């Protein structure tokens with residue numbers, strides 16, 4: 001039988017259905033290990049979770065090992081007996097802390113099933129969704145392929161880290177050190193949501209980020225506005241002038257060269273986004289607003305997924321306490337961040353922003369910058385065969401058109417895969433928006449787990465074509 005043939009896929013899917021209880025039991029065993037990465041008291045448990053996963057992968061026929069880092073270890077596994085493309089799957093075995101414990105209805109590390117009002121059943125536990133439940137969908141799909149056919153349809157490497165909830169400090173150096181070993185044709189990450197309960201999504205578009213704090217300095221001390229008002233420069237006024245100069249009246253950003261390299265969305269993506277069930281009005285009314293504030297003539301999805309932005313995240317200076325003080329502040333600060341899109345070079349945006357600010361500071365005043373994040377956007381090209389095949393496998397499993405999603409946020413690890421391995425990443429997740437990830441009573445719907453496994457079975461087959 002041809003690898004990935006219809007009959008073969010059906011047989012593997014039937015095996016997944018028949019053995020779901022065993023899959024669930026293995027997920028439970030992983031969940032029972034409280035691998036909280038941010039709390040040093042759980043260091044041994046993080047190691048135990050890595051050991052468990054490594055052993056589990058070895059039992060399916062992966063060449064698996066636990067690799068030390070300066071923090072929690074990595075799990076690396078390969079099963080490359082197939083010909084054809086090589087995919088790298090990423091997930092994380094660490095979980096968030098559980099406090100406040102009183103808000104949990106049961107032991108966070110003793111998974112249990114709960115009947116949901118919609119008739120679905122959910123696995124309730126810390127890590128049920130983020131990311132143990134999600135990563136196990138991939139592991140169990142590989143297990144089913146091996147059990148039924150003795151092989152995987154494509155070459156698979158797996159990387160599980162144990163520090164994702166702690167900012168992934170070891171990931172970049174580890175990728176650098178293991179670049180030749182982990183080099184793949186595409187990276188798959190299972191740590192995201194579906195579009196809605198019925199519609200699966202592949203997230204291919206992540207915005208980058210530049211964030212900085214600026215401090216304006218004027219006089220060498222705070223001044224009395226009765227004695228110095230008019231004559232002495234006010235740091236908050238200078239700051240306000242700078243800040244208000246950043247935006248154009250139609251919602252754009254007015255920094256010179258800010259849109260250099262920014263491309264218009266491909267028509268196919270625009271059309272797909274138009275078909276997505278998305279309520280533009282509801283998006284704003286849900287947060288108590290009604291008038292779109294972004295660039296005129298662009299849809300909300302385009303604004304938050306595919307257009308760069310500039311936002312003021314905080315401003316301070318002068319007297320902000322009770323009552324009143326007629327002060328002319330000597331210093332004022334603002335925290336400002338930019339979401340960046342494909343085509344924008346983060347370093348150029350940083351330099352253009354600084355030049356824009358410096359040009360507006362009076363000669364006897366000063367400005368200093370304290371930079372925080374600087375990361376480029378990442379986009380999987382729409383014509384990538386990995387993307388088309390993944391979308392078609394998901395559409396077959398869920399019996400509807402899979403959504404091609406962007407995300408307004410930035411996921412730094414995706415940029416690291418691109419920068420250090422040169423691999424594009426596809427984010428395919430089966431979590432639902434109500435999974436209470438990071439919160440008490442975290443859950444993962446049984447249908448997410450079951451159909452998630454089935455989805456990976458189909459994706460692996462499609463990729464072999």
Ligand SMILES: [Zn+2]
Nearest residue numbers: 130131164191
């Ligand atoms: Zn996660």
